[in-house]
Amino acid sequence: MKVKKIIAVFILLVLVIISGVAAVFLLHHKKGNKSQMEELSSKLTPYDELLYDGNFYRTCYEVFVYSFADGNADGIGDICGLTDNLNYIRSAERDDKEGLGCTELWLMPIFPSPTYHKYDVTDYMNVDKEYGTMNDFTTLLDKCHGRGIKVILDLPLNHTSVEHPWFMEAVDYLRNLKSGEKPDSKACKYIDYYNFSHEPADGYEKLTDNWYYEARFWSGMPDLNLDNEDVRNEIEVILRFWIEKGVDGFRLDAVTSYYSEDKNRNIEFTKWINDKAKEINNKTYIVGEAWADQKIYSEYYKSGADSFFDFRFSGPDGVIASTVKGVKRPSYYGEALQEEEELYSEMSDGKAINAPFYTNHDMARSAGYYLEEDMVKQAGALNLLVTGNAFIYYGEELGMRGSGKDENKRTAFPWVGEDGGEKGITNCKGPKDASKQELTYGSLEDQKKDKYSIYNYYKNAIRIRNAFPAISKGRTTVIEDKTTDSVLTFKRALADTPDLGDVLIVINFSSEDQTVEMAGLEEYGNLSAVLTVSEKRVKFNKKELKIPARGIAFLTR
Known part of the structure; x- marks a missing residue:
């Protein structure tokens, strides 16, 4: 009997010890010591030249202002909200340990526009009222520069809005022509700002019974006549306005659409923009979106523009996803890196800067490419290990989801979960036509508490990239x-x-x-x-x- 009691006491003691060890382990995993990632990366020092000189071998964060941070509680993201949350992107401390560590900010269009996405502009030298004022923007610019963050603006020059005064004046003039009267650009110069025709044609929308206008994206975006000297003068004024405000560069939207599929003319116009921008300030950075095969978009470097987005590595079937999912062997990623670097060293006398990205506002979010969180994390790192100026779309660092219609890819940044969070912190509403997207991996507030979250993985990956100039250059x-x-x-x-x-x-x-x-x-x-x-x-x-x-x-x- 005594032996049984002794055995029972011994077993109970062992169970208590085991449960205590397990409790300590769980506590350690959740709240205890740093992860090995953080242990090592916290000892790294950001590469000063990368942060504070004029080079653009950086880590750029793409923000859709509408969906990012709401500064006035109207449900729509704005510039004040972005400014208030700059510490998230990069803190004011030189050795940034609070923020993600991004050293460049790409703002999707901030100009006045009748649509939520604002790629159809009504005034290229102002800020949309939904987003704030010009003073708000200059404050953002100053605070970014104080943190070592360069700022580039998205500049859609292929088309304007149908509500742009140029187009409205041209339309008003054409509607009031008398029967048989020919249009005269001396009477209204804006009729030559666009491409009007008496005959219907592919890519043209009906204006009146007698007139059609070119609008290859959709009827609300009339294409500009980029051969017109007055149009080019207007663009030069726009470039000068923003560069003199202190903007560091521009993302050129849809450069392959300037002259439809006429590659040589597209390259010529891109060169003209690049030359004009650098005449104003030779440190102005230009990155173009040439959505095409690498063989085609690599030719756009003949324009002299600094960078073009590297579509080869992006998307669900690109180099990154193919290797992470095991469709291709690991060597495929390595060989692609070598081929890219050799290619770009030959471009623009070796001055070309690759612009790797994994996904953007027009593509399905990358978390949807995989069934496992581990793959989501590793894929994000592989984008940051490509040389050049690497781009991250907001929310990718949280594993945000979204596919199908465009609105689903541009939903509100989840600072907190659906039940709310810290006092004073709320999420934007996001595009009204977006479908509800599941927060598979939680909000930022959730992920900050987990040292192995996607957020903390990205944060360490960016810090590593910033510490070793060889990674980007x-x-x-x-x-x-x-x-x-x-x-x-x-x-x-x-x-x-x-x-x-x-x-x-x-x-x-x-x-x-x-x-x-x-x-x-x-x-x-x-x-x-x-x-x-x-x-x-x-x-x-x-x-x-x-x-x-x-x-x-x-x-x-």
């Missing part, structure tokens, strides 16, 4: 004998100083732990940073590197 060399069906190993080094600040990057694309023997790579003896999707740690003992599932290791000399 270097050249890739794949280490073939250390690359397998599960692992990619490559060096990234600056071309002019290959042994200074170079980094060895090892990526585990599989869902299982992988070991890489370090023979031949002994000079990379420091584990400087990691990206991990769970509490499992990267282990390194000089001779071998053990990387958990979907993990990434950064080693230096």
